[in-house]
Amino acid sequence: MDPESxxxxxLVRSLNDHLxxxxxxxxxxxxxxxxxxxxxxxxxxxxxxxxxxxxxxxxGSKWGKEAERLKLPILIEMAPDYGRSAARIRGRVxxxxxxxxxxxxxxxxxxxxxxxxDIRRLRRELPSATQYAFLISTS
Amino acid sequence: xxxxxxxxxxxxxxxxxxxxxxKLAEKxxxxxxxKRDALVSEFLNVVQRVHESRDxxxxxxxxxxxxxxxxxxxxxxxxxxxxxxxxGQEIKVDVDTMNIMGVKVPMITTEDVKRSMIDRGYGxxxxxxxxxxxxxxxxxxxxxxxxxxxxxxSVQSLASEVIKTxxxxxxxxxxxxxxxxxxxxxxxxxxxxxxxENFTRLKKIKAAxxxxxxGAEAA
Numbered sequence: 152m153d154p155e156s157x158x159x160x161x162l163v164r165s166l167n168d169h170l171x172x173x174x175x176x177x178x179x180x181x182x183x184x185x186x187x188x189x190x191x192x193x194x195x196x197x198x199x200x201x202x203x204x205x206x207x208x209x210x211g212s213k214w215g216k217e218a219e220r221l222k223l224p225i226l227i228e229m230a231p232d233y234g235r236s237a238a239r240i241r242g243r244v245x246x247x248x249x250x251x252x253x254x255x256x257x258x259x260x261x262x263x264x265x266x267x268x269d270i271r272r273l274r275r276e277l278p279s280a281t282q283y284a285f286l287i288s289t290s
Numbered sequence: 291x292x293x294x295x296x297x298x299x300x301x302x303x304x305x306x307x308x309x310x311x312x313k314l315a316e317k318x319x320x321x322x323x324x325k326r327d328a329l330v331s332e333f334l335n336v337v338q339r340v341h342e343s344r345d346x347x348x349x350x351x352x353x354x355x356x357x358x359x360x361x362x363x364x365x366x367x368x369x370x371x372x373x374x375x376x377x378g379q380e381i382k383v384d385v386d387t388m389n390i391m392g393v394k395v396p397m398i399t400t401e402d403v404k405r406s407m408i409d410r411g412y413g414x415x416x417x418x419x420x421x422x423x424x425x426x427x428x429x430x431x432x433x434x435x436x437x438x439x440x441x442x443x444s445v446q447s448l449a450s451e452v453i454k455t456x457x458x459x460x461x462x463x464x465x466x467x468x469x470x471x472x473x474x475x476x477x478x479x480x481x482x483x484x485x486x487e488n489f490t491r492l493k494k495i496k497a498a499x500x501x502x503x504x505g506a507e508a509a
Contacts, residue, residue: 237327270331
């Protein structure tokens with residue numbers, strides 16, 4: 152890897168230092184007294200119980216036991232490929248949660264792209280159960 | 291035009307290196323801009339929560355103080371003070387952190403601070419109902435004050451991170467990238483000039499050689 156790429160990789164790493172080392176399952180988090188995940192920078196990120204319960208209500212009926220295996224926090228992937236301030240949500244269950252919050256009836260897909268006002272709304276509803284991830288452009 | 295970077299030799303190798311550095315700086319700039327936008331949006335969300343929280347805290351406290359004044363008017367300030375001394379004054383709060391794009395903001399949770407009339411610890415017979423109202427409203431206000439403390443601290447932490455990120459974005463946008471581009475232009479111009487100089491020199495050498503050959507032939 153050339154020095155320039157190394158510098159860039161370091162920048163991307165530092166921007167994503169707040170992401171969890173390992174995401175935890177919804178069922179596991181609900182069992183914890185203080186639901187939290189450990190971040191890459193060594194700090195802890197607490198997830199509000201009310202948000203976990205809200206997520207469980209949103210997807211519980213449709214996904215049943217599968218919902219308990221849902222990994223949290225939900226990642227809002229800021230992908231420059233989709234344009235400025237566009238974010239991608241990947242995973243069928245995650246897309247269902249986001250659509251339930253935004254009150255949209257889209258076709259169920261594995262991936263949806265949302266823009267700034269929707270991101271704000273999503274973050275307002277689930278401030279601790281969602282996290283931003285910064286991705287690099289493939290071009 | 292921006293200043294050029296001192297001490298860089300005008301070679302094709304340096305030009306290639308500069309090209310790579312410009313690309314890298316532009317990519318970094320794009321990413322940091324995304325982070326700045328996300329932070330600003332987060333900041334605005336929290337500011338809105340501060341406003342809402344402050345309004346409801348003020349409302350609850352105003353109501354509680356009104357009831358307290360009424361209770362003091364009915365029973366007298368000393369009696370109310372004595373009642374306040376027998377009630378429990380400890381509230382358990384749990385302070386944890388939430389990580390928003392590297393900004394550690396507090397998350398304060400508390401058990402329900404609202405107590406029943408029996409738990410408050412004073413007798414019903416010789417107290418006014420206004421004391422109960424005041425106590426209930428103050429208990430509700432405490433919950434709001436704790437929420438307000440959390441969002442207020444979050445606003446401060448996010449604001450300083452927004453400033454820091456903005457400074458980095460501006461440094462890249464207005465200093466680093468223009469300087470790199472100016473240096474690349476300078477090297478390109480210098481290389482073109484060297485090529486022109488070389489061309490003229492070669493022409494002169496060729497003319498001199500030709501003149502020399504003609505002289506030899508004439509002799």
